[in-house]
Amino acid sequence: xxxxxxxxxxxxxxxxxxxxxxxxxxxxxxxxxxxxxxxxxxxxxxxxxxxxxxxxxxxxxxxxxxxxxxxxxxxxxxxxxxxxxxxxxxxxxxxxxxxxxxxxxxxxxxxxxxxxxxxxxxxxxxxxxxxxxxxxxxxxxxxxxxxxxxxxxxxxxxxxxxxxxxxxxxxxxxxxxxxxxxxxxxxxxxxxxxxxxxxxxxxxxxxxxxxxxxxxxxxxxxxxxxxxxxxxxxxxxxxxxxxxxxxxxxxxxxxxxxxxxxxxxxxxxxxxxxxxxxxxxxxxxxxxxxxxxxxxxxxxxxxxxxxxxxxxxxxxxxxxxxxxxxxxxxxxxxxxxxxxxxxxxxxxxxxxxxxxxxxxxxxxxxxxxxxxxxxxxxxxxxxxxxxxx
Numbered sequence: 001x002x003x004x005x006x007x008x009x010x011x012x013x014x015x016x017x018x019x020x021x022x023x024x025x026x027x028x029x030x031x032x033x034x035x036x037x038x039x040x041x042x043x044x045x046x047x048x049x050x051x052x053x054x055x056x057x058x059x060x061x062x063x064x065x066x067x068x069x070x071x072x073x074x075x076x077x078x079x080x081x082x083x084x085x086x087x088x089x090x091x092x093x094x095x096x097x098x099x100x101x102x103x104x105x106x107x108x109x110x111x112x113x114x115x116x117x118x119x120x121x122x123x124x125x126x127x128x129x130x131x132x133x134x135x136x137x138x139x140x141x142x143x144x145x146x147x148x149x150x151x152x153x154x155x156x157x158x159x160x161x162x163x164x165x166x167x168x169x170x171x172x173x174x175x176x177x178x179x180x181x182x183x184x185x186x187x188x189x190x191x192x193x194x195x196x197x198x199x200x201x202x203x204x205x206x207x208x209x210x211x212x213x214x215x216x217x218x219x220x221x222x223x224x225x226x227x228x229x230x231x232x233x234x235x236x237x238x239x240x241x242x243x244x245x246x247x248x249x250x251x252x253x254x255x256x257x258x259x260x261x262x263x264x265x266x267x268x269x270x271x272x273x274x275x276x277x278x279x280x281x282x283x284x285x286x287x288x289x290x291x292x293x294x295x296x297x298x299x300x301x302x303x304x305x306x307x308x309x310x311x312x313x314x315x316x317x318x319x320x321x322x323x324x325x326x327x328x329x330x331x332x333x334x335x336x337x338x339x340x341x342x343x344x345x346x347x348x349x350x351x352x353x354x355x356x357x358x359x360x361x362x363x364x365x366x367x368x369x370x371x372x373x374x375x376x377x378x379x380x381x382x383x384x385x386x387x388x389x
Contacts, residue, residue, distance in 0.1 A: 223249040263300070
C-alpha cells in the first residue's frame, strides 16, 4: 500500500532545489570560462606546462557545468509513461559521465607531462605572472567548492556534490601548480612538469571515486547501516505494527526510495491495515531525511518461515465450496457476511448470521458445530467461527 506526499510540497521543494542548483552552476560556468582562458593564455606565454594543464582541467569543468545544467533540467521532470519513477537518475548518469571525464583528463595530462619530463634536457623557467594566476585560481576554486557544497548539502544533491568536489580537486591542483611554478622560479625547472603529473593523478582519483559512487547508485545500492537502523526504529514505534521484514532501500538522484513488509494484527480490517501503512509511510518520509517515498506492504503474519498461503483459493472458489458443504444446513441461507483470514497456510472463516436464526445459546453452539463439521474434510479451510447479531 502506498501513496505520495502532498503535491504542493513536492513542487515547492523541487522548484527551490532546481533554482538554487541552477544558480550555483551558472556561477561556476562564468568563473570557469574566465579562469580557463586566463590559465591557458598566461600558461602558454609564461612557459608553464603545469598552468596550461590546470587550465585544460578548468576547461573540462566548463564543459561539465553544461552537463550539470542539462541533468538538472531533465532530472526534475515529473514521472511520465516512459519514466514512471521520475527522471532523477539523470543526475546519477551525468555524475558518472563527469567522473569518467575526470579520469580521462587526468590520464591525458599525466601522460603528456611525463613525456615532456622524460624528453627534456633543459627546462624553461615560467614567468612570475604564472605564479600569480595559479594563486588567484586556487582562491577562486576553493570559493566555488564551498559555495557549491553548501547548496549540495542543503538539497542532498549528489550531482552538485560531485561538481563541488570537482572544484576542490581544481583548488588542490592549483595549489600544486603554484608550488611547482614557485619551485621552478627558485631554480628547480623540472618541478613544473612534476606538478602537472601530480595534479593529473589527483584529478583521476577524484573521477574514479565519483564514477564508483554513481555506479553504486545505478545498481541500487541501499542506504547506510545508520539510516536502516533509524528506519527500523521508526517503523516499530508506530502503533499497530507488530514486526517488520524484507526492508529494501535504494537511492535515486539526491533522494532514496524504500519498500517494507510490516506485520499487523491478523484480524485487522483492510482499512485499518491501510491506515497503519499510511502512518508508517508518512513518519518515514518526515523523519528519515533521504527518503522521498515508501512502499508499505501489509502482512497478517510472519510469512517467511510458515506454510505459504499463495496456493489457497480466493473468495469466489471458497464461497462455491461453502455453498456445497452447507447445502443440508437450512440456516446457511441466511449467512449475511463471510470473512476470510489467510493464516498459517489455511483459511479461517467467520460467518455472520442474524440473531433470529437461533432461539438460545445452546442452539447457537450446535449450529456452529454443524458448520465446522461440514468443512472438516477441506484441507484448505481451518477454523470456522460463527457470530450472531
